[in-house]
Amino acid sequence: MKLTLGTLCAGLLSSAAVFAGPLPTEATDDDFHQFPQELIMLGRDLFFDPILSGNKNIACATCHHPSLGTSDAMSLSVGEGGIGLGEDRHVDADNAPKARIPRNAPVLFNLGAREFSVMFHDGRTAKDRHAMFGIRMPEGRTLERPMPSALAAQNILPILSPDEMAGHPGENDIADAVAAEHILGPDGAWDLLTKRVDGIPEYSDRFDALGRTDLHITDIGTALSAFIGSEFRATNSPFDQYLQGGDAMNEAQLDGMDLFYGKARCSTCHTGTFQTDHNFHAIGLPQLGPGKNTHAAYADTGHGMVSGDPEDMYRFRTPTLRNVTQSAPYGHNGAYTDLEDVVRHHLNAVQGLASYDRNKPLLSAEVATDDWKAMDDFEEVMRIAEAIEISDVALDEIEIDKIMAFLGALTDETVGKKGLGVPVSVPSGLPLDQVSPPS
Template identity: 50%
Template sequence: MTEYWRRSGLLGSIVTSLSLWAYADEVIAEIKHQPLDLGPRPSFALMDQAQVELGQLLFYDPILSGNRNISCASCHHPRFGTGDGVSLSLGEGASRLGPKRQADPENLPEQRIPRNAPALWNLGARGMDVMFHDGRLEADPAYGSGIRTPLEGDMVAGFDSALSAQAMFPVLSADEMAGHYGENEVSRAVRLGQLSHPGGAWDLIAGRVADIPEYRQRFDRVLGQGASIQFTDIGNMLAAFIRFEWRADDSPFDRAQMQGEPLLPAAARGQEAFYGAAGCSQCHSGWLQTDNGFHAIAMPQLGPGKAARFEAHARDEGRLRVTGNADDAYRFRTPSLRNVALTAPYGHSGAYATLEAVVRHHLNPLDALMSYDRSQAVLPALQGAIDWAAMDDPAEVQRIASANDLVPVTLSDDEVADLIAFLEALTDSTAAAGRFGVPDAVPSGLPVER
């Protein structure tokens, strides 16, 4: 049979055709592996090792909390992708980590933390100057401190970045770290509005740290012998650690873009959809997959909402509460997608427990909002908690829906799977494993959550 094809001259034609097809496949593959136009690579300041080591100890030390029982790591732990693995955290009045966190029946939390604990990946990159889901803290040279915050007149200079300044918020929150009124000197100062004042909450916390010999010695090395330790210094050390520990810029995606190392086929197809038909890159742009802007995507609302104590509603109107601009209602900051496969649950309210679920929400936000499966929420038990007031209010659901910015996108199940494969290719395994990790002990001698 082969001789027949050879004599007829068709064998050579077939071989030539196959060669041309193979060449065409190579050309197509080369085109697909061309680097994307993502703009400048993110850059990170070089960190002084003594500052990083000091920041690591402070990050895991409960000494910064009013009752000395909660650390930064309680809600931002590497075991849970620098989050805490639940939709809405339990802060003061609870113990244990992640989904196993339990409320203390003798000292119940007043409410859940209103928003999902945001991940810390790449917050130390230059240009990442907007913090929190609503952007209520951001670098702004128009302010004397260089940072705009809700504290306004209580804000002080000395924080070296928006990242270091964000450390001041959890320690001032009764629900997060300060404690209930009357429980300790820090919570009392907060309730009396004594924040950055002499002898106020920040001074009390800084004084605790300064009284511990090892911290005193370590601050001497970075500030100078006997220099006064201010809360701003504590924030700066925490930021140094976060910049170093959770820098995530060596994923398969990075290696594909920088070195031409091809992604796995499913991830490559997912990347094509991400930057093409799915439209994800319209908001999740640049190297870190965020425009640092604010968008309304009809995310289901869980929990007590973002409200003052005197307000009775359970709404979270997002950016509106910062700007006062009605057009900002229900808008939230675009999160970076680096290591996103590790950071469930997703959304400002932690409404979705899986990456697939939140991807499908983005494809058709209005349908997803109206058909939301409440079993997706990961909510540790809390007696008397307000969990579903917003979703039980048809008028509020309609307000969330009316603000939606996204248009529906149709993808097949296979295309969704490819998109998820691409998102998983944004994982930097070195950063995920941690560079310093969790310390064995901290200078205060208090327990370290592992």
């Protein structure tokens, strides 16, 4: 019999049943890395400054803007070669992007907590006592000096990506160094970026005031982590207040909490203080965009590419659910723009994969790519489906509504309304990405 998506739904079953856990403990200051205010402020300016990109035209904040839930509100970003923010980002006619970024820009909420020791959707940067300075990095990008956290280490990787921030060969010296795989050591890509920052008197003076000896890329990554970890701490949600003994949650949210930590089994993976086990799971999300894989350019096998273990194929890191109502689209590739859609996918992952509506993602129409090669490859769809490891869950419509209410109770509305905010200008003098006024 010829296989179809219908037979896929009928023939594939998820793995053994799993069980939920107890409520987490409340978050405290001790859960977070602490940094001096001067370093946090320095990191803020570097975060918004395009000086860290090869062509000086894109900043960390471009794809992780506080006005867009610390992401960019797109399923797959337009990085190098784009102008503007979020849905308003358009292609620079003189420097058109070569491709979309293959994965959704991760949110930054609570990454300053000590327990966040695994970075990126595939975990390619992580705390690892066997690695140089205790942090595993991708091949050819080994740390040259100690860093305080995996977050600090991951900050110095997007600046090396041609499509994200570095640019392409022939466009600038950073891009040329990256293309030659000259990353480490004198005049490597990291060193060139460091010298560029150090050549700006205000940055140089502020690092001096913090006691630096010779500026290194690890100092820049650490400053960025100080800002990200402080600015985007989200620990004042109704759920946090409930854990502290308050009564900030309504009846629907409380019922949803009981389902989340009970019948719905959400907390099997979304466990702990920040609703993540920091582990990797295959949930059968539809694959779209340029992909990131070796066996087919349009595929994405996630953590399996990092670990080399066949059991890890198509597994991706469990995201935190803090401020999840503000961080659409969802999934490693932003396959769903609506939170309820991705919740429903979890209830029956095979059905979600088989019946996926290709109008769900939010993609820039200006980047001309074939986004659906993986979903048009039935064998690849079968591989995604066969890797699914989450069990089906039966919830009625009222119960789904209650789950949604609880997810809303995980939102700290004060994030973005406190802290340092967006600077008026940055030490390089380069223009900042502007938020479009409300229509």
